[in-house]
Amino acid sequence: MAGGITLSKDGRHRLAGVLRALLIAQLTISLVMVIYCYNTSYKVMSLLKNIHKFKVFLIYALILLQAYCMKLHYTSGFRLVTWLLRNQDWCRTTPVSRVWLLSGTLLAANGLLVHAACKTTLKALMKELSSTLRFGMSQYLTEPKWKRFIDTMQIELNCCGADRPNDWHEVPWMNIDFLNEDDDLVMKLSGIDGKVLLPASPYSCCSPHVLSACFHDPLQQRYREAGGGAARSLQRRGCVEAAEAPLVRVSIAVHALVGLVVLLQVAIVLLALLIRNTQQQPEQVESSESAQRRGQRTRSFPYLS
DSSP: OOTTOOOOHHHHHHHHHHHHHHHHHHHHHHHHHHHHHHHHHHHHHHHHTTTOHHHHHHHHHHHHHHHHHHHHHHHHHHHHHHHHHHOTTOTTHHHHHHHHHHHHHHHHHHHHHHHHHHHHHHHHHHHHHHHHHHHHHHTTTTOHHHHHHHHHHHHHTTOOSSSSTTHHHHSOOEEGGGSOTTOHHHHHHBOTTSEEOOSOOOGGGBOTTOOSOOOOOTTSOSOOOTTTHHHHHBOOSOHHHHHHHHHHHHHHHHHHHHHHHHHHHHHHHHHHHHHHHTTHHHHHHHHHHHHHHHHHHHHHOGGGO
């Protein structure tokens, strides 16, 4: 590749400095990816791990594994560059450098697989989350763990329902045993199985940004604000959308950062090959100069020969 290129010792050291800078950039990108993904998704993941623990840990494990492998690639790359500069005649420089370049290229390509795996896992997680939340909503008044989980999610993520706030009006989460059976509205909306579909939502659906009464339960409120006061006082997005938004940002960030790592790896391969293939040239120049000086000393001092 670079057999016809002559580089001085300083030139090779400058190329080695650029190569080290690219390795540092790769490591920095990997660390940024881990930190950004953790900070962006921590609130959502800490909630989802209570119901989808395996998928949450799988996503984090894939990202951490990729970053740790990049760290190993960076550490071994620094040592290899030092060997290329100091041990130009070392017989194992060429095979070791080839193995390192191949492993780094495979590692960069593996980042694309990590992104695809994370994207697929997130998609499956969001698909299951909708049905899981609907089941939990149906158990809201009978299972304390579901009530605690849903209330925590709706308050921390500023959301209501699974896909939309009206899900609470469609999921039979109220049982007639919790209501006044003498109320005409209750008897009108109650079903044969004792479940009641009412235009009511838990208090955790109330928006803290509305500085007025929250009309979330018409059975406990004697009046309702005219002009859609209930709609304005409740959160306007579902919890699936609220949970998906930061995870989509994480997926986009992983895709972009892995793409940068791949581009940097191409530059690293070219520079490493250039340094490796031109390392013998300065030695030949130095050997010829040494032979010339040795010849001059021999002519001046014959007894040294």
